[in-house]
Amino acid sequence: MIPDHIKEQVKSTADIVEVVSDHVKLKRSGNGFTGLCPFHNEKSPSFHVSPHLGIYKCFGCGESGDVFSFVMKMDGVSFIDAIRQLGQRFDVDVPEEERPEQDEQYKLKEGIFHALAFAGKYFHNQLMKSPQGQQALSYLEERGMLRGTIRSYGLGYAPDRFDGLINAAKEASINEEYLHEAGLIKYSRNGESAFDAFRHRLMFPIFNAAGRVIGFGGRVLAGADGKTPKNVAKYINTSQTKVYNKSEVLYGIHAAKNEIRKHSEVILVEGYTDVLSMHQAEVKNVVATSGTALTTEQLKILHRYTENLLMIYDADQAGQNAMSRGVELALSEGLNVRLLKLPEGEDPDSFIQKQKKQGFLEFKDAHALDFVSFSIKKARDAKQWEDPIHKKNTVATILSSIARIPDEITRETYIQRLSELANLGTRALFEELNVQLMSHARDVERNRKADQRTDLRNYQQSQSQKDQNKVDVKKESGQNSRSAKSDESEISTQSFQDGPPEYFKDDAYPSGNWPEDDSFRGNGNHDDSFQSFQNAKKNETVKSKPSFDTKKRPAYERGLLRLMLHHMHPMVEYIGSQCNEEHFEDADYRLLFADLIHRYHEGDPISVSVYMEREEPYPALVGEIVFDRYSTSDRVKEKLGKKIDRDGNPYRTAKGELRSLKIHYLDRVKTQLQNEYSTAKSQKDKKDWQEKLLEVSRLRLQFETQNLDDLFPNPEDI
Template sequence: MISDDKKEEVRAAADIVEVVSDYVKLKKSGSGFSGLCPYHDEKTPSFHVTPRLGIFKCFGCGESGDVLKFVMDQDGVGFTEAIRQLAERYGVFIPEEEEGLNDERSQHKEGIYHALKFAGVYFYRNLIENPEAQKARDYLEKRGYSNAVIKKFGLGYAPGGGEDLLKAAKGAGIDEKYLHDADLIKPSQRSDGFYDTFRNRLMFPIFSPTGKVIAFAGRVLGNEKTAKYINSAQTQVYNKSEVVYGVNFARNEIRKNKEVILVEGYTDVITLNTNGIANVVASSGTSLTPGQMKVLHRYGEKIIMIYDSDDAGQNAMKRGIDIALSEGMEVELLELPENQDPDSFVKQFGKESFTDLKNQDSKDFVDFLMLKAEEEGRLEKPVELKKVIEEILRSIAHIPDSIQRQVYVQHLHTRTQKWRRGSDRDLYEELDKIRADVLQEEKRAQRRNQRQLEQPYRPKPMDNSESDPRPVPEPVNNPVRTVKKPHYEKELIRLMISYGRKMVEYVCSFTNEKLFEDEELQIFYKDILQRYMDEEEISVNAYSGREEPFPKLVGDVMLERYTASDRHHEKVGLKYEKDKDPFKSAKSVMRTLELHFYHRKRAELAEKLKSSDDDERRMIIRKQSDIQAKITYREKTDADDLYPDAESKDENGNQRSAFEYKMKHERDE
């Protein structure tokens, strides 16, 4: 385990303002900083960071904590990984020791991150060393990319063998499960094995804002009849709708310039960055999404979009305008000279020419859309003119700020007077109608997003029957969703049937069946207790041979979805053990069980209070106060101090059991 001294050293070294600024655009506010909360949607900043105390607090949703909690929440990692991540960032040495993580989801995420990091290094080394990668090296040399650029952006090459990465990763002790759930390998349709997802391609790693490899894009190098680019599928660590390529390199420059340049291609980002234009990102091979725009808005207020002049590029541009405006960003557009893209323009004319062109020719979205319509001859045709005005009003309708909407309506009014010769009243009336439609669309989109968020993450199956990473829908003939059993209740049952009578005796000295929320687990608990009193065997085997639902419940509480790689154990010489001290584990679980029980009771009393008379109200308030005191005591007290140790010594120094189960009528009232 990482020592307490090291944990405090990391906390002291980490700059909470700097770390939070990776996710939240902070502004100085008194002795601290404030910004829009990353834990919930809000329009007015209620999220505050106090660097003197090293803490954050949202007065809107109540979330609070230190720099470690923030990293755990935002990156979806466990406590130990958060410490290691910050230690690496701030130069604190952490020895490679065994990590005692119990959160299987966090543990699995870290396994995926490790697989992706390994793949990134593997692809890079192949690009540099593998003779097969000569065509990739030639391609990059032709583009003018030096070794320093290749290394900075982690470019690589995926060999064409079919199982090269798979074999190398397994040789390094990486479990196939992590490779599969990182979308680095896919199940074979011809056999029971797997094959590499990326083969014979130039590789572009995609990074999180903090610089962790989370996905890849692979570019074909020849004239093969296949997709020019393939990207990693959605995974537990990669949500493509919330990722922009290059943000890890660009975020500080975006803050400095207060603007972000959005381009279409990976090489556009690399070339501009290499030539000193660092506030540039691309949308990772996808259409621009609200999630991506929210990420960009963390760092800057203004976005300059550069899209190709073809139909696809222009359509993407129009969708991007509305998304950026909805996020509250200032939007400008830049059209490069014919047959030029950002990569070719900067290589031919240099940084200064690009900057001058951007400053002089960038136009706000109203002027840009009017110019495009004029070039297409649409403004001279009454029917088309009406459509152009409605299209621009629809974009204006996405702006959340009412004053800003008024400013742009006046701007549109001025720009169209030549053709309309009317007042602005008609524009405002039409805007109101469109605005109502837009708000309805946004509400429907929010409901869809909420339903998606409520779907549990399900890793892709490791057979060849299905490879879709999206959540699996419920069967049509089974509309009732199965409620997930509380993990802490399952954990307590697991400890009891794993360690038998001594554990049952210990646990039942401090708990009872009423603490359980899940009915099946409550029945399981009562049955264990009955078998204890009847002096019958209590074990996994005993319950596996019982009638239903016990065998199913045993599988539920005992089954480990993910296990650590045996090859990894051999490599590092350490093995993760779930219960180094099972009684200490029991203390922690019992504390959690009691806390959830009292939280449920507090909620029940709050409901009763709504319909109570004066006498009942006073009684309920007293009960609420008592329950709150119990919650506070358990929240502030370490589990090890809440319950005595499992064994103590008698007056003769002999070990004896400190606890005996008493029937209800035998207990002190």
């Protein structure tokens, strides 16, 4: 095991803002940062990062945690690997350990990564050291690639053999299964013999944002006769694997991500050599789609780093068509899109090598256009703009693109721009835009319903399979067919057709369970209440994260828990002496309160970081409480000229929150008693309920009118 003090050293050294910024474009907000959540699709930022506490929290989907959990989720690594990865990044020595047995899927993915890393070194060595690789090396040097660039990006050469990589991997004891799962080898039709997937090709390793090899692109090379083989694809990429999904891959993102943030712009090109040449010329905020059509997934990745996209595709017709197709997707993602057409016969690779960095930047500043201006210029250059029919079609195409933009103000800005350039009235343009918006909305709704139907079918099939598996297990364990049939019937009735199951119900005040006076005043037995709580939890069959789409949770409950988390054992002792878990209306907050009390009695540590490393739902709950989504931000208070002194006297704050807690608790009890009174059948029962109602009303008035210091003692008096 890695020692605890090493874990803490890594955690305290790692900059969570820097780590999260690898995947999310963050903006400062008060004492923290906000951005679009990387765990779900959203248009408005609900993802928060606190550098002071070292945690993150999304109020949209509920994901939360610390720097370790973020790396685990984003990079798909284990806890130990996250520690090692961060230790290496932030120069903390993490000792080696004997790794515990891991699950099969994890071992398979790590095996794939290991095979890919080995292949990358093998191909690079073949390029730099073998006689056969000299042809590929000469080709690169003729294209202007420097040795430093070749080494930095790990370029390589796959020998013209069917067993080059396979034999090298066997000598290095690389499992053949991992080579196959990584897309590095293939099997013959009869499945008896394996052969290398890449042969006599220039190899471009493809890295993920964390810098791990996830696949390769291979460019065909000329044969011994100096001719390129016919009927052979110029480029082939790794097939889809457990670590490589071409629709989510951007070549060069590992080297460009920080430069993209720095320049607040990403330059999107088509090919590997475009990226390499531009990076070599010190224009490093560049990535490529690697020869595939631009996808929504790729654009979402780019949106994590910037809102500004410059598309530079080849000047040929194919390149221009690909750029046009990508514009609508980029606009739909909410990106600010500009386009740059290079001189005829040029691509980014050739252009940057001729013009160098300064020449490229000057050309970019002079010729990059927004998509409206670009579309009209393209029509003018083709001599089509003056033709009424072609002009109408061009305007319709532009309006269709504008309709994809999610922000209304941005749409209006582009309409104004189109009106100026096309010399058309805005009224007609807005009317046509509304038609396009309605058409687009119908398409979105149609696709949404189709997706819902697909999801429903998949869910039903999945549930059917799960139910059948359960029945099969019963049969295999020796039960007779009648018993199995009974089990199957039982499973099929576990639906929500008759309302939610018992474990979803929150009946905090069952009939007749009248709390004693001490329960208002907070002198309840916390050990007993926690034990009953724990016993109830043992009987639950489902454990879920707290819901973040429900009504707003009680602020006073959240305030008490925040004080307990921030001020730890002394505050837990104080608040715990004045209330118990029954006072909490929110079930999730009640759970956390009970756990805090239990940890206090057991002498266990209490802190935000402790809970961020616990099982769910604690990280999500604590993240919500610490970030306090519903409180007025410090920045807003500053603008309003208010003094920011949230917990100048934390025990005074606690007393105020306790008063609110007791009042709302008594209101719930009063409602329950009124229901009991209205259903009482005898006069004696009515009288009993009436007396209890009067007592509750008296207590409520007392909490509402008395001074806080009269209601609650000071901590030194406990």
